[in-house]
Amino acid sequence: MEKKTYYITTPIYYPSNKLHIGNAYTTVAADAMARFKRLTGYDVMFLTGTDEHGQKIERIAKEKGTTPKAYVDEIVAGIKDLWKLLNISYDRFIRTTDDYHERAVQEIFKKLYEKGDIYKGHYEGWYCTPCESFFTETQLVDGKCPDCGRPVELTKEEAYFFRMSKYQDRLLKHIEEHPDFIQPESRKNEMINNFLKPGLEDLCVSRTSFKWGIPVTFDENHVIYVWVDALSNYITALGYGSDDDTLYRKYWPADVHLVGKDIIRFHTIIWPIMLMALDLPLPKQVFGHGWLLVDGGKMSKSKGNVVDPVVLADHFGVDAIRYYLLREIPFGSDGLYNNEMFIKRINSDLANDLGNLVSRTLTMIEKYFGGVITEGRFEGEFDESLRKLAVETHSKVESLVDRLRISDAMDEIWKLISRANKYIDETMPWVLAKDEAQRDRLAGVLYNLTEAIRIVSILISSFMPDTSRKINEQFNFDADILTWDSIKEFGKTKTGVKVQRGELLFPRIDVEKKLAELDKIREEAMKQAQVAEKPKMEPIKEEITIDDFSKIDLRVVKVVECERIKGADKLLKLKVDLGGEIRQVVSGIAKHFTPEELVGKQVILVANLKPVKLRGVDSYGMILAASTPNKEKLLLATVDGEIETGAQVK
Secondary structure (H helix, E strand, O other), X not given: OOOOEEEEXXXXXXXXXXXXXXXXXXXXXXXXXXXXXXXXXXXXXXXEEEOOOOHHHHHHHHHXXXXXXXXXXXXHHHHHHHHHHOOOOOOEEEEOOOHHHHHXXXXXXXXHHHOOOEEEEEEEEEEEOOOOEEEOHHHOEOOEOOXXXXXXXXXXXXXXXEOHHHHXXXXXXXXXXXXXXXXXXXXXXXXXXXXXXXXXXXXXXXXXXXXXXXXOOOOOOOEEOHHHHHHOHHHXXXXXXXXXXXXXXXXXXXXXXXXXXXXXXXXXXXXXXHHHHOOOOOOOOEEEEOOEEEOOEEOOOOOXXXXXXXXXXXXXXXXXXXXXXXXXXXXXXXXXXXXXXXXXXXXXXXXXXXXXXXXHHHHHHHHHHOOEOOOOOOOHHHHHHHHHHHHHHHHHHHHHHHXXXXXXXXXXXXXXXXXXXXXXXXXXXXXHOOOHHHHHHHHHHHHHHHHHHHHHHHHHOOOOHHHHHHHHHHXXXXXXXXXXXXXXXXXXXXXXXXXXXXXXXOOOOOHHHHHHHHHXXXXXXXXXXXXXXXXXXXXXXOOOOHHHHHOOOEEEEEEEEEEEOOOOOOOEEEEEEEOOEEEEEEEXXXXXXXXXXXXXXXXXXXXXXXXXXXXXXXXXXXXXXXXXXXXXXXXXXXXXXXXXXXXXXX
């Protein structure tokens, strides 16, 4: 019989110099799901990748003196190294710069255009480059991006638009008829009440102000805007739009798109409407999980609270990271992280509970039976209680994982681990060992413990694969008793097999000592980051002589009038008092100052600059200002204290 299929995706990651543990959370969770589905007999496709186009990438590459492709190539290699370190078992890794993806996206765009769902117009609005998103005036928060809080730019350009509004009612109907389509429930309510019911605006889906993107085939001045490009990866990775769409026909629609709550709007509104317009099936579910919060807030380089998973792996091992992420964070909610919580979890759950159970059992088998698993006698309520829980746990775990309640599933596994530890205290093997007549009973107790550990090893294999492997190696379990079917029956462990105790799975950690080490590493990393991120000063121009400088006439002037120039986003028209003479000056400072805040200010004017005409307006001079290297901040040059207008600056 053909296996059932299961298709799970993570969002494709934006190339960043450093992925932190919060980024890793989504991929670790998806990996756990993919591994579990493989274990339980599914034919799995697990997709991840990178979203590599856009204005931000183009700008960064230019600043670094390289090409966008070369810039992203280096970062993608680092992302793949991190996924390898964290034991991520993806089946396909897509890059939006892959040729097959670009060709398929062009065909998708063309198909939507020919259908009349994409049309040409002009876009004017506020644009956040880091988020690659447009916003209306009312969507801004204190004049800044509502998602990331950074400054936005007023943009006007020719663009193609996607008729989102056309499919609004159809999408709302789909959500109502498929209650599990958006999960958890709180995210669904947010999408319905905040976006769909108030009404959708048509979506800008092309740009002309930069070139690093997929060209529109029938209008090459335009590149396809990031969300059409990026979201299409979920089908192009399967061969949709290519000569071989076998994988698409096999795995689509996706069983679940696993995304962070900050991008759920794109995946539950834009993406399904695109699919409707293409007459394609919608994914079965989009699950928007919460954030991993550090120091009470989302991880951010600017806050200095980024946690490096590579550092944690070096100090604690990969499975400790995977365990914490999957156990500590109720899926769908925000989770908390700090180093002390993390280390205490390792000591209590991994060292004391799991590690101690494995170590004590192996030690007693070696001490009392020469390291050989021996057939024994079973009796009493303690045996029955352990055996009953061991064979019941798998169904509880499977039911919870199917509902993406991974943290709850791991709670069930740890109930079995705790029961096995309690069983040791109840049966007291060390007492049985003193009575030769109880040797069979002692063998039975150790067999029960070994069998419980075998079942635990299978149950944790999707979440902590390295730990599961180490347990199997130490007990010398055969592969045929490590299948999902074998977990349903107690007593599969073979007798006569010799165990081989290895290193402790999770040695106890000195909390204070380790915290001090991590604090030192973090402080050093923050220092390096501050040095690395400090913007470079623009190069000093070639030398001039004092005679050259003396030709420049700088004067103190007062702004008496100021207004915006219609149709020019960056320009202001100022009237300035030059010692009784009123001059008109055009200045490109409109994005940094309002006309009202400039009136009355004393500024420095280059008074003998040859007049020019800007946007049809005459300008007689130049206002001096200083900007940061990244052009985000601008300050006007002025004088220290009041001085009469027309005074010369020397």
